[in-house]
């Protein structure tokens with residue numbers, strides 16, 4: 001169960017302060033794609049996203065997208081945003097996350113992961129010892145199977161008495 005607990009939980013990526021991450025020794029950030037930095041299935045990023053990315057870079061953070069999706073949309077978005085990407089990641093498996101660490105030149109201790117799903121992003125990140133940050137999904141739309149997973153997530157995230 002501990003592996004399913006994010007280190008922190010915020011409304012959106014825009015609530016993540018890059019300066020605060022830098023201050024706690026974080027040097028690299030792994031970003032989930034769908035419903036974390038863009039709404040599910042979208043080809044375009046919101047105008048705020050490049051602003052956040054620029055702020056993260058100013059804070060000395062390196063960024064890398066790690067998505068379980070593959071295909072032209074993932075490459076397109078990574079290209080437009082100017083970020084390296086590991087696609088077809090099979091999170092919560094750790095291989096793709098380790099590859100991202102190599103791209104970032106960071107270690108688990110100096111890397112954060114921002115994602116919207118407990119059973120892929122947070123579980124994978126925690127298994128590797130990353131600083132995991134859970135965001136609320138950007139849209140109500142999801143891969144159909146993910147909707148079932150959401151139900152389980154809501155149960156797990158219920159406040160404990």
Ligand SMILES: [Mg+2]
Nearest residue numbers: 032034035116
């Ligand atoms: Mg996602």
